[in-house]
Each structure stands twice: as structure tokens, then as C-alpha cells.
Amino acid sequence: MKIEKEVVHFEPPFAGLPDLTDLQKLYLQILQGGKSIEAVVHHFLHQGWLVNFVEFADLMQKLVAAKAVRNPSFYAYFDKMKPVSEKSLWNKIINLELPESTMGSMRTYKELPFFRSLEPQLADFLLSKATIHHVPPKSLICRQGELTRDLFVILKGTAGVYRPHQSGGKYLVATLGDHAVFGEGAFLLGQPRSADVISMSDCRILRIPCLPEIFDRYLKKEKAQGLQYRFWVQHALLNSPLFKEVPSDCFDALSHSGKFVRCGDGQVLFHEGDKGQSAYVVIQGSLVVNKNNQNINVLGQGAFLGEIALLANQGIRSASVLAQRETLMIEINQNEFYKLLAQNIFLAKYLQELAIDRLTRDQQRAA
Structure with a gap:
């Protein structure tokens, strides 16, 4: 059960905490009335007030640090959020000896974002067939137009996605880093490879073979198409320094939210001064941010936007945004x-x- 949905239970001798802000005292008072974190947020939203999430999260950290709550899951969650060092998941993976292809040796990989998005039975099946490979830099992993259907997960390293340029040669359209999945179009839908994928550094890659006669039992075409779109979202988020370090449950929640929309080349997404009713994540393409009739920023794959109006600017768009080229977003x-x-x-x-920091920086750029 997510901690946000649990009613917070306090230790009997709990009499409060020192150095709380007035807002934190109010949040604490409502929590002590037998409420969950989620219920407190909705309590204020129903009254037309947005919670100060920075102060609310700080309050919860203080309560856990003071051992003021009885919920064991809160302590487990905060413990999981502590920084990891040499005992991190990735060091364990890097130190595995090749070859690794059995179910038992693959269980660690179920914590990767790709496998978390699947039903457990399907994840176990895919991992039972997977192998690990070392790929040197500048190696061609997938070739555009090929009909092979293997799926790949980058465990460690960086690869580039390249497509032909109209004037000749190829150009880089996306960069894939740790945890990224590629080859999903061929794997899920039997489509030809849509681009070349070339290792840009020393890579360690998980290769999952496609066995259509078995795999098609798990996924119908409609569900496969939906999974492909969600993998694109994970690519974008994993390629973004803003999101790749957030806790796994938060990452998963964000990657499964919203609907896909496209913005054509030169199309305005919203104008400065408009009322803001949505936030966006850029999946493919790029957007230009314009404030006071001057371009102040360019947002690419993995960028998050629109949150300023919803979290820091009383519902009003602080700048105009238009597509620099055709752009796919959530x-x-x-x-x-x-x-x-x-x-x-x-x-x-x-x-x-992020919203408060970006609003400040945008105002400085436009000044």
C-alpha cells in the first residue's frame, strides 16, 4: 500500500514537533484527525487551495525522523529513499559474470522501469529468455529496416538513435542511457527497425529475444501499441536529468500518466497569460519558450513544462510555448x-x- 493512502497513526506520547511553520502545524492537525497524506491534499483542493508540497514533505520527514508515527511502511519508504553507493543495483549488475540467462540470476532486473511496467508473469517469462552482452563503443546494435524482433535494455552505458538525413548521412534523434529500452516497435508489433542504434560508450545490454508464438499469448496488438508508447515515455524520462533520479514509484506514476498529444511545427501550445490547465512531458521533438516577445529557452526530450501555472503562478501561464518542430508530448x-x-x-x-526555480530563472532571462 502506498504511504500516501495510509491513515497516519501517531505514537501515544506524541505531543507535537518544534520549529514547524504555520502551514506544517495546520497539516499536522488534519493528519492527527485520522487522515492520510492524500486526504489532506484533497481536503485543501476541495476548498480551492493547493498544498505547499515542499513544506508537507518536509513535515513527513520530520515526523519519521522523530519516530512520531507508528506506520512501519513510512520507515521502510524513507529508508529506501536514502542515497546508495557501492551497494547500488547497478554495481551488482555490472559485476555479474557472463553468460547470465537463467531466471534465478535475472530476478534483480525486475526492478528496472521496463519490467516494472509489465505484469509479473510476463516479466518473469521475458527474463527467463534474456541474455547479457558487452557492447564496445561505436558498435551497430540495430540497423534501420531490419526485421529482427529482439528487444534491448541498456543496463549501463549510452547509445544513440540515428536516422537518415535528407541531405545525406545520418543525424542523432535521441540519446539512450541507463535503463532505456529500445527495439520495442519491432518486438511488440513486428515492425521493421525504425532507426540505427549505435553504442556511444562501453555498454552492458540485456537482450530479450522475441518468441511470437509464445509472446503473442500475453499481449494483443492494442495493448502492445500502448506499451510501445509508454516505453517512449520512459525513454524521455530516463534521458532527463530532472526525473531519472526520482524514487521508482514516483517515476512509474509519472510515466503512466496523461494522454499523448502532438504539436505541429510552429504550432503554439499555449500563450503567456493564458489560464493553465495542463502540464506536459516532451517525448520527442523540441519546444521554444517565449517570454515578453523574446525566446528564452528551448525544451527537448524529457523536459517537463506547464507546471509553473499549476504550482507556482496562480494558474496563469508565465510564458508562451511553441513547437520548434513536430513534437510528441504527454x-x-x-x-x-x-x-x-x-x-x-x-x-x-x-x-x-522545479516550478519555483524555473519561474525565477525565466524571469531573470527575460529581464
Whole structure:
């Protein structure tokens, strides 16, 4: 059960905490009335007030540090969020000896974002068939137009996705880093490879063979198409320094939110001064941010935008945004956005801090 949905139970001798802000005292008072984190957020939203997620998350950290709550899951969650060093998941994977292809040796990989997005039975089946490979830099992993259907996950390293340029040669359209999945179009739908994928550094890659006669039992075409889109979202988020370090449950919640929308070359997504009712994640393409009739920023794959109006600027768009070229995005409407925040308090804190920082920097650029 997610901690945000649990009613917070306090230790009997708990009499409060020192050095709380007035807002934190108010949040604490409501929590002590037998409420969950999610219920507190909705309590304020119903009254037309947005919670200060930075202060709320800080309050929860203080309560856990003071051992003021009885919920064991809160302590487990905060312990999981502590920074890891040499005992991290990735060091364990790097130190595995080749070959590795049995179910038992693959269980660690179920924590990768790709496998977390699958039903457990399907994830176990795919891992039972997977192998690990070392790929030197500048190696061609996939060739455009090929009909092979293997799926790949980058465990460690960087690869580039290249497509032909109209004037000749190839150009880089996306960069794939740790945890990224590629080859999903061929794997899920039997489509020809849409681009070349070339290792840009020393890579360690998980290769999952496609066995259509077995795999098609698990996924119908409609569901396969939906999974392909979600893998694109994971690519974008994993390629973004903003999101790849957020806790896994928050990452998963964000990658499964919203609907896909496209913005044509030169199309305006919204104007400065408009009322903001959605936030967006850029999946493919790029956008230009314009404030006071001057371009102040360019947003590419993995960028998050629109959150300023919803979290830091009283519902008003602080700048205009238009597509620099055709752009695919996820649109998260206001109600879904606040629901996502209510169920992921630390993602909410992170996004609110991002919104405040970006609003300040945009105002400085336009000055």
C-alpha cells in the first residue's frame, strides 16, 4: 500500500514537533484527525487551495525522523529513499559474470522501469529468455529496416538513435542511457527497425529475444501499441536529468500518466497569460519558450513544462510555448496532475521546487 493512502497513526506520547511553520502545524492537525497524506491534499483542493508540497514533505520527514508515527511502511519508504553507493543495483549488475540467462540470476532486473511496467508473469517469462552482452563503443546494435524482433535494455552505458538525413548521412534523434529500452516497435508489433542504434560508450545490454508464438499469448496488438508508447515515455524520462533520479514509484506514476498529444511545427501550445490547465512531458521533438516577445529557452526530450501555472503562478501561464518542430508530448490535465501529486508526495515536492526555480530563472532571462 502506498504511504500516501495510509491513515497516519501517531505514537501515544506524541505531543507535537518544534520549529514547524504555520502551514506544517495546520497539516499536522488534519493528519492527527485520522487522515492520510492524500486526504489532506484533497481536503485543501476541495476548498480551492493547493498544498505547499515542499513544506508537507518536509513535515513527513520530520515526523519519521522523530519516530512520531507508528506506520512501519513510512520507515521502510524513507529508508529506501536514502542515497546508495557501492551497494547500488547497478554495481551488482555490472559485476555479474557472463553468460547470465537463467531466471534465478535475472530476478534483480525486475526492478528496472521496463519490467516494472509489465505484469509479473510476463516479466518473469521475458527474463527467463534474456541474455547479457558487452557492447564496445561505436558498435551497430540495430540497423534501420531490419526485421529482427529482439528487444534491448541498456543496463549501463549510452547509445544513440540515428536516422537518415535528407541531405545525406545520418543525424542523432535521441540519446539512450541507463535503463532505456529500445527495439520495442519491432518486438511488440513486428515492425521493421525504425532507426540505427549505435553504442556511444562501453555498454552492458540485456537482450530479450522475441518468441511470437509464445509472446503473442500475453499481449494483443492494442495493448502492445500502448506499451510501445509508454516505453517512449520512459525513454524521455530516463534521458532527463530532472526525473531519472526520482524514487521508482514516483517515476512509474509519472510515466503512466496523461494522454499523448502532438504539436505541429510552429504550432503554439499555449500563450503567456493564458489560464493553465495542463502540464506536459516532451517525448520527442523540441519546444521554444517565449517570454515578453523574446525566446528564452528551448525544451527537448524529457523536459517537463506547464507546471509553473499549476504550482507556482496562480494558474496563469508565465510564458508562451511553441513547437520548434513536430513534437510528441504527454498531456496531464489539472485534475489528474493534482491526483498524481496527492499520491506521490515527494514527486509533488520535487515538481513544486522545479516550478519555483524555473519561474525565477525565466524571469531573470527575460529581464
